[in-house]
Amino acid sequence: MPPIVSDSYKEKKRKEILDSALVCFAQKGFLVATVDDIVQHSGISKGAIYNYFKSKDEIFLELMKASTEATYEKLTGELEKCTNSIDKIIHLFDMYLSPKDREDIGNIVVHDEFKLHASRHPELLEKLNQRRQEYFIQLFSQIIKEGQHSGEIKKDLKPEIYANVFWSMIDGVMIQTIYPDFPSNDVINEMKEMFLRKIKA
Structure with missing residues (x-):
């Protein structure tokens, strides 16, 4: 059974992903930046990111x-x-x-x-x-x-x-x-x- 995750934890993770994405987009541009870049910057796994955002x-x-x-x-x-x-x-x-x-x-x-x-x-x-x-x-x-x-x-x-x-x-x-x-x-x-x-x- 997967662990129960609180809403505050989910919101915290979403914000971490968004903050990292903003940095990556600003540094490389939207077209060049990848989800892998966001993974590297945030330290959050690609699978976890896709749990919050589809693309x-x-x-x-x-x-x-x-x-x-x-x-x-x-x-x-x-x-x-x-x-x-x-x-x-x-x-x-x-x-x-x-x-x-x-x-x-x-x-x-x-x-x-x-x-x-x-x-x-x-x-x-x-x-x-x-x-x-x-x-x-x-x-x-x-x-x-x-x-x-x-x-x-x-x-x-x-x-x-x-x-x-x-x-x-x-x-x-x-x-x-x-x-x-x-x-x-x-x-x-x-x-x-x-x-x-x-x-x-």
Whole structure:
């Protein structure tokens, strides 16, 4: 009869696996890193890892889920302090002005690698799309709608289109940060000014 394992023990092991996976993905990239790398880093056997996660894809999705939920909770709390919709949009742009360190850039690259990987796997792509809609498109669309209701933002704009415009711009800038001389802050500030001119009533 196998030993009874407590929920706290299981959660501890899951966290150890995820922490090791994050290190391996950051060091080697999602595509190159293997479950064997996670085994070596964590000291947990491959069989034990597969008791918790079915695949490397599932490990990454769990990491992304945890990161997204934490970021979303922090962000919504910050946005509640803004007094109007325009200030919320400015805050969202300004979030990306901070200088990016090597760890930030590594995480951006790993996320983009996974997106490319998911583009060849419909089930993964659907999960990413659901995450994008639930956490990003809906958030920005709601800000646009609030601004239209208050009279700050033009009534004829389509909220989802402009949510997609915003995140497409941000995604584009983030991947360019792999270049050491890319003027990300200047680009973001210019995009912000253009975007605000376009949407303000």
